[in-house]
Amino acid sequence: METCVEIGKVNLKYHLSRHLLIAAAFLVMSPLLISVRNLEPAQTAQSLEMYAALIGIILLVPIFLPDQDKNIRDLTAAKYTPALKVQMVRLAESFIFLVLLLGAFTLYLKTGGCEFPVLEMYAGVLSEAFFLGGLGIAAYGLSDNVIIGYMIPIVYYATNFSGDKYLKNFYLFSMMQDRYEPKIWLACAGVVLICAGLGVRQIKR
Template sequence: MELYIAVGKANLKHNFLPHLLIALCFSLLAPVLMGMKGLDSVQVAQTLEMYVQLVGVILLVPIFIPDQDRNIRDLARSKYMPAFKVHLIRLMESLLVLLAVLGAFIIVLYFNNPVFSPIQYYLGVLGGAVFLGALGIMAYSLSDNMAIAYMVPMVYYVCNYSGDKYLQKFYLFSMIKGSFDEKIVLGVAGIALISAGILYRQRRR
């Protein structure tokens, strides 16, 4: 257990902390860019889906960033802990922070706009955020390129502005239309992509 804690602390200190700070600053800009008071349920959904969902990219994609350094990769291979366990620890930290950031955002939104179901909207934005982050994780696993890992989910996000005609159940902005079924699909697909990305990463090693 001490080894797991040590890995988590090292990740937080040397890799994850900057991304955590960026996510917090990104969230704090919401009142300026999107507004936080006097919103109806559709406007709340717009704030969550067109802005807050992107936190998933900021927090989940960086789990592979330390692997960019060959010295860190070689050091990791020399230790007793398998690399996939290291990735899982980084992932758990990222997911816990993502849950906390989205939860805090939902609480603030609901306090100022008690016109929506906080649990339903929380799970909805979580599904979208996890899916976007998972796209980046899978993209890096396949390409070994961090720029591509960030580009793929952002391109997918932009494609959603054309509507749900082609994306169907994988449409990111479904809550705006009052539909939450898509969020279940996105969440499940996100978990599958994260699992596949980490497993494929190990096979490449």
């Protein structure tokens, strides 16, 4: 446990803090970019699904980024602590901040006079963010390239603007249609993608 705390401290100080500030700034700037006050349920879903969920990419994808530094990679390999454990701590830390930031943003919408089912939409946007982040982690793990790790989830996000005809249960904007079941599929797929990304990284080591 003590080792995990130390890993978390180092990660937060030297790596995660930058991405955390970007994600927080992205949400803070929301009133300048989208409507966030007195929204109907469908409009609130739009703010969450098409905007807030993107911080999943910002926070989750970079869990492998410190390993791009050869010195850190060599240090991790030389220590008794398994690389997978280090990456799992980074992932858990990023996920905790994702939960907190999206929770704060959801409450902000509620206090701004928006009418919507809070728990359902919060769980929905968290599932979408987790899926997008998981997609990036899988892409990063397979390619060992951070640019591809960011690009793949962004491309997938963009394909959703053409509708749900082909994406079905993996359509990102289902809450705008008052459908919540696809979010379960997205959450499960996010878990699978993250496990795949972590697994591939261990094999490549």
